[in-house]
Amino acid sequence: MxxxxxxxxxxxxxxxxxxxxxxxxxxxxxxxxxxxxxxxxxxxxxxxxxxxxxxxxxxxxxxxxxxxxxxxxxxxxxxxxxxxxxxxxxxxxxxxxxxxxxxxxxxxxxxxxxxxxxxxxxxxxxxxxxxxxxxxxxxxxxxxxxxxxxxxxxxxxxxxxxxxxxxxxxxxxxxxxxxxxxLLARKNSAANAEAEKDLGIQINVPASYQVAKSEPGFLWVRQPTPNGNRADISLFFHEEDYTSEEQTFPENILKLRDSITHEHIFGDPEDLNSFVVTEKQIVPSFRNMVINGNFTTEIRATWKTNNISMGGSYLGYLMVDEKKGKLYYLEGFVYYPNEIHRDALREIQTILLNTDVSWTPDQGS
Known part of the structure; x- marks a missing residue:
């Protein structure tokens, strides 16, 4: 040597x-x-x-x-x-x-x-x-x-x-x-098929994640078996038309994020008045970057349910694909009371950065 x-x-x-x-x-x-x-x-x-x-x-x-x-x-x-x-x-x-x-x-x-x-x-x-x-x-x-x-x-x-x-x-x-x-040695092909169909993107999530909700413009996948050694991790993906640069302003990103979670992410599925919001007491962090040629803003912040029964950390990416005229919001949020969230957030980041928002159906799967 x-x-x-x-x-x-x-x-x-x-x-x-x-x-x-x-x-x-x-x-x-x-x-x-x-x-x-x-x-x-x-x-x-x-x-x-x-x-x-x-x-x-x-x-x-x-x-x-x-x-x-x-x-x-x-x-x-x-x-x-x-x-x-x-x-x-x-x-x-x-x-x-x-x-x-x-x-x-x-x-x-x-x-x-x-x-x-x-x-x-x-x-x-x-x-x-x-x-x-x-x-x-x-x-x-x-x-x-x-x-x-x-x-x-x-x-x-x-x-x-x-x-x-x-x-x-x-x-x-x-x-x-x-x-x-x-993480991606084994992938969930069914989740990717839903993303292609409902959002026009390709995602790579581990086989251990399962689809919790899927509809045009929105997909929620979740790690279903959290335990004392494993955080409860949810990922969701949202797509809408890109019409203005103002959509990428930090305050508007938070408004978009909270509107998505208000509609789709419930703290208690049996209580539709229990939904997820951004915790404003801890200032969210924003960082701009370019990923695969697309302007992207990374958001690190915390969340809670509106009735303050649950809370945790989240990591999100707002991506703009100007060629397609689309704006995508990808997020992973963690529920892991009294435990370190760093490792779960690194897992979320690894998965989300493997998303291809520029994919189009004519490229094939």
């Missing part, structure tokens, strides 16, 4: 995260499989550095609170480990991040620094923009190892601040990809 000092001599000029990843060629089949929960990161860093400004910036990136939540929940499940305490089992973790600065003389940081060649350190000294190295499958197959480094704390912090979104997105995309392979 190549040592880090040899690898870094070849790739240290790669300051952009996305150009360093391997393509899977040359994988050593004798290596073990990486292991770790979805969303779990092992952060290898000196404890004193983690307690200081560098650690604060790392927490801002990898332990940031998810927006629009009922309570504080971090985006990733991060475990800090002293470099001197790394074991063979920990090195097999799916997501590993090593953090150091070359001026740090602590014994813990020196464990990491010794993996860098003198030439590599000189290159970093001459180019302060160099701060990262991404190595796939270094200790195990299916592993992501990221080295974050700098000559000083201030230099590393500056680069972390400038590249926070890239660093966060690297692991967000990776973890969705891992989860997608698990």
């Amino acid at each position: 190549k040592t880090l000092s040899k690898i870094i001599g070849l790739f240290i000029l790669c300051a952009a995260l996305y150009s360093c990843g391997g393509d899977g060629a040359g994988i050593d089949s004798t290596k073990p499989r990486a292991r770790g929960s979805i969303g779990e990161i092992i952060l290898v860093i000196d404890s004193a550095k983690y307690a200081g400004p560098v650690g604060e910036e790392l927490k801002n990136i990898f332990e940031a609170d998810l927006p629009g939540m009922l309570r504080s929940e971090s985006i990733f499940n991060v475990h800090q480990v002293d470099p001197r305490a790394m074991t063979r089992m920990l090195r097999m973790s799916t997501n590993l991040i090593y953090v150091t600065t070359f001026d740090d003389r602590s014994s813990a940081s020196q464990v990491i620094n010794q993996q860098f060649s003198k030439e590599s350190k000189e290159k970093a000294l001459n180019d302060p923009s160099i701060y990262s190295l991404r190595v796939e499958d270094e200790y195990a197959i299916g592993q992501e190892v990221l080295y974050l480094f700098g000559n000083t704390d201030d230099q590393l912090i500056k680069n972390l601040k400038a590249n926070a979104d890239k660093l966060q997105n690297l692991f967000e995309v990776r973890e969705r990809g891992r989860l997608e392979k698990i």
Whole structure:
């Protein structure tokens, strides 16, 4: 296996995260499989550095609170480990991040620094923009190892601040990809058939979900067997004509969302006066993006029934397909009292981002 000092001599000029990843060629089949929960990161860093400004910036990136939540929940499940305490089992973790600065003389940081060649350190000294190295499958197959480094704390912090979104997105995309392979190994073809018929879109939902309600312009699917270890997750899909840019304004997205849930989503099927609304006490979070060429707004917020008997978190996407002249609202909402919602929301995001709103019947199924 190549040592880090040899690898870094070849790739240290790669300051952009996305150009360093391997393509899977040359994988050593004798290596073990990486292991770790979805969303779990092992952060290898000196404890004193983690307690200081560098650690604060790392927490801002990898332990940031998810927006629009009922309570504080971090985006990733991060475990800090002293470099001197790394074991063979920990090195097999799916997501590993090593953090150091070359001026740090602590014994813990020196464990990491010794993996860098003198030439590599000189290159970093001459180019302060160099701060990262991404190595796939270094200790195990299916592993992501990221080295974050700098000559000083201030230099590393500056680069972390400038590249926070890239660093966060690297692991967000990776973890969705891992989860997608698990969730969508078996799909519900009946739900997709309903989506094609009633909304003119293609969806990919796990086989474990069942159709709860289907009619022209609307589809509701649900995970029917929640338990103490499994959240109650519902997904719904809505379609209508796109007539004005004003439909994409945040206040109008919330009005649309609440009109859909008022009509279709009941807290108690036996009580038509019990319906789902957005919780206004927690400010919803909006983020604009482009997905498959379509303008999209992501919404993270909380919901409750109008009689306040139930509540939870939700993640929605408003998508505009101008070619078809259609507007789509896709949402997943969670009911899981007193438990963490992060994993359920990642499941929802993975499923919803696999929706093809640009599909047309002449494309075939």
